Amino acid sequence: MAEDQTGPAxxxxxxxxxxxxxxxxxxSRHVPAEPPRPSVGLPLRQQLKHQPAAPQAxxxxxxxxxxxASSALNVGQLVKxxxxxxxxxxxxxxIMDPKMDSGFLQPGEALEDACDTVAPLLPEELIGxxxxxxxxxxxxxxxxxxxxxxxxxxxxxxxxxxxxxxLEQAQFYRGPIPDERRPGLMLEVLRxxxxxxxxxxxxVIAKITGRDYFEEEDFCxxxxxxxxxxxxxxxxxxxxxxxxxxxxxxxxEMEIDPTVRDAIIARLNFRKDFLSALDLECSLDFIDRYxxxxxxxxxxxxxxxxxxxxxPGAFSFKIQRRxxxxxPPRPTVELDFSDAFSKLKQLCTDGEEAVRxxxxxxxxxxYQSFLWAFASRKPTPLPYSRSYLxxxxxxxxxxxxxxSDLKSLVFPCSTxxxxxxxxLSPPRNPMMPKPHRLRLAHLIDEFxxxxxxxxxxxxxxxxxxxxxxxxxxxxxxxxxxQLQHDAGFVDDDLMRVVGEMGIQDQVIPFPLTTWTYHKxxxxxxxxxxxxxxxxxxxxxxxxxMYLFLxxxxxxxxxxxxxVLDHFHDRRSALLHSDAHAxxxxxxxxxxxxxxxxxxxxxxxxxxxxxxxxxxTLLYLRLIxxxxxxxSTPQLRDELRMKPFLTLTPQEMFPFPDLQAQILPYGAYDxxxxxxxxxxxxxxxxxxxxxxxxxxxxxxxxVKKLGAKAARAGGVEGAWGKEVQGVLASCVALGVEVAGVRxxxxxxxxxxxxxxxxxxxxxxxxxxRYSGGWVVGRVGRL
Amino acid sequence: xxxxxNSTDPAADELQYVQYEAAKEETYLPAIRQLISKDLSEPYxxxxxxxxxxxxxxxxxxxxxxxxxxxxxxxxxxxxxHRSGTFxxxxxxxxxxxxxxxxxxxxxxxxxxxxxxxxxxxxxxVLETEVTNTASLKLYERLGFLRSKKLHRYYLNGNxxxxxxxxxxxxxxxxRPDAEMGPVGDYQGLGMPQTQESV
Ligand SMILES: CC(C)(COP(=O)(O)OP(=O)(O)OC[C@H]1O[C@@H](n2cnc3c(N)ncnc32)[C@H](O)[C@@H]1OP(=O)(O)O)[C@@H](O)C(=O)NCCC(=O)NCCS
Numbered sequence: 001m002a003e004d005q006t007g008p009a010x011x012x013x014x015x016x017x018x019x020x021x022x023x024x025x026x027x028s029r030h031v032p033a034e035p036p037r038p039s040v041g042l043p044l045r046q047q048l049k050h051q052p053a054a055p056q057a058x059x060x061x062x063x064x065x066x067x068x069a070s071s072a073l074n075v076g077q078l079v080k081x082x083x084x085x086x087x088x089x090x091x092x093x094x095i096m097d098p099k100m101d102s103g104f105l106q107p108g109e110a111l112e113d114a115c116d117t118v119a120p121l122l123p124e125e126l127i128g129x130x131x132x133x134x135x136x137x138x139x140x141x142x143x144x145x146x147x148x149x150x151x152x153x154x155x156x157x158x159x160x161x162x163x164x165x166x167l168e169q170a171q172f173y174r175g176p177i178p179d180e181r182r183p184g185l186m187l188e189v190l191r192x193x194x195x196x197x198x199x200x201x202x203x204v205i206a207k208i209t210g211r212d213y214f215e216e217e218d219f220c221x222x223x224x225x226x227x228x229x230x231x232x233x234x235x236x237x238x239x240x241x242x243x244x245x246x247x248x249x250x251x252x253e254m255e256i257d258p259t260v261r262d263a264i265i266a267r268l269n270f271r272k273d274f275l276s277a278l279d280l281e282c283s284l285d286f287i288d289r290y291x292x293x294x295x296x297x298x299x300x301x302x303x304x305x306x307x308x309x310x311x312p313g314a315f316s317f318k319i320q321r322r323x324x325x326x327x328p329p330r331p332t333v334e335l336d337f338s339d340a341f342s343k344l345k346q347l348c349t350d351g352e353e354a355v356r357x358x359x360x361x362x363x364x365x366x367y368q369s370f371l372w373a374f375a376s377r378k379p380t381p382l383p384y385s386r387s388y389l390x391x392x393x394x395x396x397x398x399x400x401x402x403x404s405d406l407k408s409l410v411f412p413c414s415t416x417x418x419x420x421x422x423x424l425s426p427p428r429n430p431m432m433p434k435p436h437r438l439r440l441a442h443l444i445d446e447f448x449x450x451x452x453x454x455x456x457x458x459x460x461x462x463x464x465x466x467x468x469x470x471x472x473x474x475x476x477x478x479x480x481x482q483l484q485h486d487a488g489f490v491d492d493d494l495m496r497v498v499g500e501m502g503i504q505d506q507v508i509p510f511p512l513t514t515w516t517y518h519k520x521x522x523x524x525x526x527x528x529x530x531x532x533x534x535x536x537x538x539x540x541x542x543x544x545m546y547l548f549l550x551x552x553x554x555x556x557x558x559x560x561x562x563v564l565d566h567f568h569d570r571r572s573a574l575l576h577s578d579a580h581a582x583x584x585x586x587x588x589x590x591x592x593x594x595x596x597x598x599x600x601x602x603x604x605x606x607x608x609x610x611x612x613x614x615x616t617l618l619y620l621r622l623i624x625x626x627x628x629x630x631s632t633p634q635l636r637d638e639l640r641m642k643p644f645l646t647l648t649p650q651e652m653f654p655f656p657d658l659q660a661q662i663l664p665y666g667a668y669d670x671x672x673x674x675x676x677x678x679x680x681x682x683x684x685x686x687x688x689x690x691x692x693x694x695x696x697x698x699x700x701x702v703k704k705l706g707a708k709a710a711r712a713g714g715v716e717g718a719w720g721k722e723v724q725g726v727l728a729s730c731v732a733l734g735v736e737v738a739g740v741r742x743x744x745x746x747x748x749x750x751x752x753x754x755x756x757x758x759x760x761x762x763x764x765x766x767x768r769y770s771g772g773w774v775v776g777r778v779g780r781l
Numbered sequence: 782x783x784x785x786x787n788s789t790d791p792a793a794d795e796l797q798y799v800q801y802e803a804a805k806e807e808t809y810l811p812a813i814r815q816l817i818s819k820d821l822s823e824p825y826x827x828x829x830x831x832x833x834x835x836x837x838x839x840x841x842x843x844x845x846x847x848x849x850x851x852x853x854x855x856x857x858x859x860x861x862x863h864r865s866g867t868f869x870x871x872x873x874x875x876x877x878x879x880x881x882x883x884x885x886x887x888x889x890x891x892x893x894x895x896x897x898x899x900x901x902x903x904x905x906x907v908l909e910t911e912v913t914n915t916a917s918l919k920l921y922e923r924l925g926f927l928r929s930k931k932l933h934r935y936y937l938n939g940n941x942x943x944x945x946x947x948x949x950x951x952x953x954x955x956x957r958p959d960a961e962m963g964p965v966g967d968y969q970g971l972g973m974p975q976t977q978e979s980v
Contacts, residue, residue, distance in 0.1 A: 541927075
């Protein structure tokens with residue numbers, strides 16, 4: 001159990017920077033017994049090379065000292081020093097407890113399972129072993145440690161331990177072997193497969209740990225001091241596989257049923273292509289050619305799985321006892337072949353999808369959409385796939401990311417970003433003032449550099465599992481809040497220069513602040529929507545949380561309206577001075593702003609409608625409200641608003657305002673009489689229905705403008721589905737609101753009567769058109 | 782829930798609720814261990830129990846059958862300054878004998894623990910529970926806990942958890958991290974599988 005707990009030592013040795021530190025995203029689990037995680041960016045493989053040799057054991061007899069010291073204590077008296085932490089306690093083992101003490105043997109039990117790794121295998125048994133290895137490999141990919149998966153293979157164990165110095169030494173036996181015991185064809189084939197499989201693991205670990213930031217909870221990089229052929233180049237593994245395939249095809253060594261033989265060859269071919277696709281140095285020029293052959297090999301494996309014959313003795317739970325680990329052996333993780341196969345298929349298709357990032361327009365907004373769509377794929381991409389995408393993306397992005405994002409939002413065709421500004425040289429005489437345009441360039445450079453880290457953090461968050469994405473955005477917005485603060489100063493300088501140049505009317509006021517604030521608001525909206533998606537909020541919190549969301553998107557909408565006005569002004573001015581090409585460029589750019597504007601107003605209206613819907617349900621007592629003897633609404637509001645408390649400007653409602661809005665008729669269980677008057681009137685419902693209508697129209701506009709305008713042209717399909725899902729939520733909400741209204745009209749008896757007629761069900765994530773938009777279903781009783 | 786209707790079993794309020802006593806470790810600890818480990822896929826070592834009970838025995842409450850003093854339910858907690866800057870209570874373990882579930886015994890034990898922590902000036906109380914542990918979620922949420930985070934693959938068995946939080950004092954959210962104590966981690970609870978089914 002200790003393996004997944006960070007001792008405090010490890011925690012404090014984390015890289016002291018970035019979000020990792022704040023989120024504590026810290027590798028708290030599966031922390032290698034080796035030195036702590038290397039500093040940012042340094043791949044683990046580096047570290048493996050310098051693994052310190054285990055200190056020489058020396059034996060001290062402490063019996064006497066111990067006896068003497070313990071005589072000072074009563075029997076049963078506990079002693080604890082301050083360095084014994086929870087983590088130590090969890091890591092501690094009880095000697096002679098069969099479940100904890102890895103050296104404890106039941107009477108007659110052998111320390112190791114006997115297995116003859118050079119005993120001949122049948123071709124069917126080979127298939128059985130290969131498929132079982134695949135199951136363990138996929139179990140590892142889904143987050144279980146090697147010790148409970150692939151490292152239970154006695155064959156892999158032989159290959160890796162004692163550590164071979166050359167590939168030649170990596171055999172199922174060590175040292176000299178009589179000729180008649182030499183492994184036959186099936187074992188040679190198995191060896192070539194296992195070697196390549198181990199190399200695949202090496203590549204996977206290197207890719208994942210090569211990211212600046214990865215989630216320990218998703219993926220376990222521990223190799224228990226086994227070296228996964230880190231130093232050996234890929235082609236030697238390919239050659240082993242080729243040789244094995246050739247010998248099988250040759251067919252003179254051994255009589256094999258052709259179907260079985262082809263099934264084995266398919267597995268070898270798959271392994272070969274898979275290894276190439278995982279290669280760290282695979283060529284970016286041909287990056288789209290790696291996954292299709294892997295995918296083509298999958299079906300032949302699946303359809304021939306039943307030819308295999310299981311060889312239980314090829315795997316042993318007891319190998320864990322010999323792995324360098326402080327934890328007791330844990331059960332082997334069994335993943336069905338069909339589950340493993342679908343994971344594998346997913347891994348490959350996600351890889352193929354990730355490659356498409358290379359063909360996108362080099363536009364950070366397109367990348368952002370791509371990252372978002374990738375993270376939203378179902379089933380959610382495995383950690384390897386996410387690292388794979390991020391590696392591609394980060395090595396691709398030579399464009400100045402923040403700069404071109406800035407241009408899209410606030411600097412349409414602007415003097416401020418005119419490339420010629422950067423071509424000017426400072427005056428020879430330092431006493432002379434710098435040219436205005438050069439000063440503009442310097443100010444922008446200063447800001448872009450400052451924004452770099454915030455931007456990187458933002459993208460890093462987009463590459464995490466969804467739970468972590470939400471938690472990480474909570475921290476990322478704090479960075480953007482500070483950036484917004486700094487942007488204010490640069491904006492002041494910028495506006496001064498612009499003023500001196502007499503071109504104020506060409507520049508939107510406070511452009512950098514506007515840009516930063518917009519991004520921050522977008523993230524806050526996502527945080528709330530992800531909260532709904534992940535069922536963080538309880539139903540009786542919905543009214544308040546959707547209200548908060550609507551207030552954030554209202555601000556974003558207002559900001560975008562100013563931006564759009566600026567685009568229109570620019571276009572008119574450019575047309576006026578006959579700069580038709582520039583005017584056209586501004587007009588094209590305005591499409592993006594228009595799309596954002598509609599999206600923001602759609603979110604505002606839909607969340608307002610939902611807030612009204614849930615407030616109504618609360619008054620009708622159709623939503624459960626826990627009694628909560630230990631809590632108050634104010635304390636809960638503080639907890640909910642914690643990530644936003646320090647933001648400037650203040651985003652959340654002051655508590656009394658919030659109360660006034662979600663409790664418009666007083667307490668839910670003692671509303672004032674106006675409630676029923678209003679519920680039976682027109683106006684109450686007209687408001688809610690009006691918001692639904694507004695949302696529907698806004699999202700219809702977004703859809704009509706299309707993926708390209710939203711800068712999601714590269715993921716048109718996924719984007720379209722997302723918009724469609726929100727539209728469907730609007731329609732569904734319309735239906736449910738009508739249902740409530742009808743129920744209210746049925747009797748004169750008040751909420752008690754309504755409750756006898758209808759009930760509300762909150763659909764789980766699978767039952768929603770869109771994860772973040774929870775539309776309760778009103779059903780008749 | 783087996784035995785829930787068995788009228789010979791004592792009801793929640795007929796049980797004896799007592800605070801743990803270090804002097805009686807030999808009587809209590811084996812029973813506590815046995816009760817807790819029933820719902821774990823792998824046992825905690827005795828040191829985990831001692832870690833809590835040695836330091837915060839007064840935050841451990843037990844429900845005993847008055848007829849034979851057998852252990853029916855237990856809650857184990859701790860309370861200490863947290864890296865985030867708050868004085869934080871943590872409910873580490875909670876279990877009730879299967880035959881006695883669904884009668885408010887756990888609720889009563891948790892209330893006693895919360896009262897004790899509140900009396901000792903805790904800012905907040907947190908815990909983790911599996912997203913599928915309906916009984917536990919319902920119990921804590923009824924008392925006032927909110928879900929603050931979802932933790933993917935929190936437990937060794939690969940299951941996902943919710944972090945639940947109860948603020949006891951205003952201003953808790955604005956307390957600032959104590960730099961001396963290092964980064965704040967999400968994965969530093971017990972991270973243990975809590976129910977048998979989910980192994
Ligand atoms: C969780 C546990 C301690 C609850 O003990 P308990 O004494 O039955 O709890 P209580 O009776 O005080 O309250 C439980 C609530 O959950 C409800 N509940 C129980 N099982 C439920 C289920 N499967 N689905 C929905 N609700 C359930 C009960 O009805 C009760 O709510 P109610 O009073 O509104 O009816 C007990 O189930 C247990 O020991 N589980 C195994 C260990 C565990 O999961 N510990 C918690 C880890 S944080």
